[in-house]
Amino acid sequence: MSIKRPRTGGAWSWHQDYGYWYQNGCLYPDMASAFIAIDPNTKANGCMQVLRGSHKMGRIExxxxxxxxxxxxxRVEPAAxxxxxxxxxxxxxxxxxFHSNTLHCSDQNTSESPRWxxxxxxxxxxxxxxxxxHHPFYEPLEKLPDSAIKEMGSKLFEAKTDFWDPANDETVGTGKDQ
Incomplete structure (x- = not known):
């Protein structure tokens, strides 16, 4: 979740998602991201920016x-x-x-509108x-019959793992309200 409150929050500098995932041990950039707007994302509230075609450059240090x-x-300056x-x-x-090698960034939210x-x-x-x-490893899912939905009903389940803590992630910057 990316939460940019009105008139607060830092900007995200230019980066590729694979730039981080590579450091976490993924050998290939065979990854993608889906960025889903909860609030309107506009220039005024610091929407994401991408460099069209930058995914073809490969991984940048x-x-x-x-x-x-x-x-x-x-590398970013000549690409821009x-x-x-x-x-x-x-x-x-x-x-x-977008592809994991796409260069993207976002500005600060200096508007009166949130950007989640x-x-x-x-x-x-x-x-x-x-x-x-800290990223999950691939684990095949067990295919179940349709009847499993009726058998399970509306029971709640307990999570097997703790949620991600950015304080324990060396790939996360230390800027406030990012």
Whole structure:
């Protein structure tokens, strides 16, 4: 969940999602993200920006730049000169699907409107991280008969794992309200 409250929250610097996932042990960029708008995403409230076609560049080195981990500016700057900058303005329910090597960023929310979005990330089953990570590993699902829905009813279940804690994730920047 990306929560950008009105007149608060930092910007996300240019990055590729695979720039982080690579550090978590995924060998291939065979991944995608779905960015789902909960609130209107506009230029005024700092919507996501992408460089059209940047996914074809391959993985760019990521490192600490200021208070965030992001893509190497020596690669981003020339890419921004030759690729179209697209402001991804979305209405609630709109979804942007993008490749894990797509360069993207967002601005601060300086408007009076909130900008909440849900980000879902997808990895192929052959691309399990080779090292221990806070990200889940591929685990085949057991196919059940339709009757299992009736048998289960509306019982609640307990989560087997704790939720992700950004304080324990070295790929997350330390900027406030990001």
């Amino acid at each position: 990521h490192g600490r730049f200021g208070d965030q981990t992001g893509a190497d500016p020596e 000169r030759v690729m179209d900058l697209v402001y991804v303005e979305l209405e609630p329910g709109d979804t942007l699907f 979005s849900l980000l879902c990330c997808y990895n192929t089953k052959h691309n399990n991280p080779y090292k221990e990570s």
